[in-house]
Amino acid sequence: MPLVTTPAVILHVMPYGDTSKIVRLLTRDLGLASGIARGARRAKSATGPRLDLFALGSATLRVREARELSPLTGFEIARGHAALGHDVGRFAAASALAELALKCAPAEPHAEVFGAVAGGLAALESAAAGDVEVTALAACWRVVVALGFSPSLDRCVTCGSPVAGTAHFSAAQGGALCARHAAAREEGGGFDDVTRLVPSDRATLAALVAGLLPEAPLDARHAVAHRRLLRSFIRHHLAEDRPLPALAFWDRSAWTATSS
Amino acid sequence: MSAIEELVAEFAKLPGIGRKTAQRLTYFLLKQPREESARLARAVAALGERVRTCSQCGDLTEADPCAICTDPRRDAGLLCVVEEASDVAAIERAAEYRGLYHVLGGRLSPLDGVGPDRLNVARLLERLANGTTVREVIVATNPSVEGEATAHYLERTLHERAPALGVSRLARGLPVGGELEYADGETIAQAFAARRRFPGAGGAEGAGGGAAA
Numbered sequence: 001m002p003l004v005t006t007p008a009v010i011l012h013v014m015p016y017g018d019t020s021k022i023v024r025l026l027t028r029d030l031g032l033a034s035g036i037a038r039g040a041r042r043a044k045s046a047t048g049p050r051l052d053l054f055a056l057g058s059a060t061l062r063v064r065e066a067r068e069l070s071p072l073t074g075f076e077i078a079r080g081h082a083a084l085g086h087d088v089g090r091f092a093a094a095s096a097l098a099e100l101a102l103k104c105a106p107a108e109p110h111a112e113v114f115g116a117v118a119g120g121l122a123a124l125e126s127a128a129a130g131d132v133e134v135t136a137l138a139a140c141w142r143v144v145v146a147l148g149f150s151p152s153l154d155r156c157v158t159c160g161s162p163v164a165g166t167a168h169f170s171a172a173q174g175g176a177l178c179a180r181h182a183a184a185r186e187e188g189g190g191f192d193d194v195t196r197l198v199p200s201d202r203a204t205l206a207a208l209v210a211g212l213l214p215e216a217p218l219d220a221r222h223a224v225a226h227r228r229l230l231r232s233f234i235r236h237h238l239a240e241d242r243p244l245p246a247l248a249f250w251d252r253s254a255w256t257a258t259s260s
Numbered sequence: 261m262s263a264i265e266e267l268v269a270e271f272a273k274l275p276g277i278g279r280k281t282a283q284r285l286t287y288f289l290l291k292q293p294r295e296e297s298a299r300l301a302r303a304v305a306a307l308g309e310r311v312r313t314c315s316q317c318g319d320l321t322e323a324d325p326c327a328i329c330t331d332p333r334r335d336a337g338l339l340c341v342v343e344e345a346s347d348v349a350a351i352e353r354a355a356e357y358r359g360l361y362h363v364l365g366g367r368l369s370p371l372d373g374v375g376p377d378r379l380n381v382a383r384l385l386e387r388l389a390n391g392t393t394v395r396e397v398i399v400a401t402n403p404s405v406e407g408e409a410t411a412h413y414l415e416r417t418l419h420e421r422a423p424a425l426g427v428s429r430l431a432r433g434l435p436v437g438g439e440l441e442y443a444d445g446e447t448i449a450q451a452f453a454a455r456r457r458f459p460g461a462g463g464a465e466g467a468g469g470g471a472a473a
């Protein structure tokens with residue numbers, strides 16, 4: 001039973017029995033892992049209070065062959081993210097990011113996904129109040145891209161011809177559509193996954209997909225549209241019919257004040 | 261399914277009980293006099309028949325409204341909001357707080373699909389509507405990320421719906437990431453005494469001290 005110590009982010013915490021906690025972790029060296037911390041809910045437990053949502057640290061797990069649940073024997077915090085609970089908007093976005101990793105990340109280690117999730121949570125905590133929404137969108141897109149699902153923005157996903165000016169974006173097809181193929185989709189019906197993007201929307205989306213904050217701030221209406229587009233893209237390409245309640249929670253309400 | 265298998269399956273649904281423990285409990289009961297297992301069965305049945313949630317505060321009770329809600333010696337100006345009924349029990353053990361309670365039945369947990377609509381929030385807002393006796397709401401959700409987010413959500417909602425109301429948060433005597441249910445009475449009493457107003461919340465200044473004790 002080897003002991004493995006690895007950088008890890010806590011993505012889910014569940015009380016177990018009278019005194020234990022089961023935590024779901026995204027780790028750099030083991031991928032997604034589940035650990036049981038015995039006695040973690042006791043008042044005198046040293047490790048227990050550290051095992052809180054979104055904390056980044058160094059986890060020590062006793063890894064057992066063919067067992068899903070490994071005893072978690074230690075967790076040294078590098079960065080707690082308690083402040084993510086001090087603002088419902090940040091909390092909702094961090095939950096969506098955690099869910100994306102929990103439901104869509106591969107079980108195997110993936111350094112880029114780990115970096116994107118850990119970096120995204122840190123960025124969400126330190127973002128200026130007006131930047132929470134774009135920071136969250138950029139962080140989620142960074143994870144989506146790290147998972148290998150990069151949307152095509154400059155070329156039509158159907159025919160590959162360059163797309164310029166105002167364009168349509170199909171979440172189901174995974175990118176932009178040229179005028180001809182957008183018209184064909186519209187005639188064929190079932191256009192709900194398609195969003196019309198004027199050039200500034202496309203520039204914003206390109207920045208977010210590159211994991212960057214767009215130059216122009218997002219107003220409330222555009223923030224809603226970008227959340228919808230991201231969620232629809234994830235649903236079509238990554239979720240495989242699994243429910244994503246945290247993404248829905250983040251999307252449903254205007255938790256964050258945006259410049260309007 | 262045999263009677264043995266059925267009971268094993270039922271035990272195994274309980275938190276912290278795996279299949280092996282469920283089997284051990286079942287065989288233990290089989291070795292006891294029949295009256296023992298009948299007593300256990302009656303106690304389990306009575307739970308479902310007699311215990312319900314208080315229509316006022318959401319605490320577990322056999323009489324509705326519960327003994328705390330109907331106690332004239334309690335200060336009806338103070339309302340302490342907690343996540344679970346077990347938190348009411350923990351605060352009552354500390355024997356410091358003399359106001360009323362409101363049990364949310366959980367905390368915001370988007371990853372588990374728990375939003376405000378799944379918590380006992382609508383009833384809380386009803387209790388705080390016009391004509392309420394409540395002067396101050398003390399948010400005593402756990403000092404975890406989810407408990408904090410729930411507290412901030414409540415503070416914002418109460419500020420919008422009842423701007424004149426004082427809203428305070430238990431002080432951080434409790435370890436961050438810890439749970440109220442597991443704290444000792446002394447720590448809970450101190451957390452009440454040193455509770456702080458949410459910045460921006462309405463109501464009178466100076467929450468701490470005498471009011472709770």
Ligand SMILES: [Zn+2]
Nearest residue numbers: 156159178181
């Ligand atoms: Zn085309």
Ligand SMILES: [Zn+2]
Nearest residue numbers: 314317326329
């Ligand atoms: Zn009651």
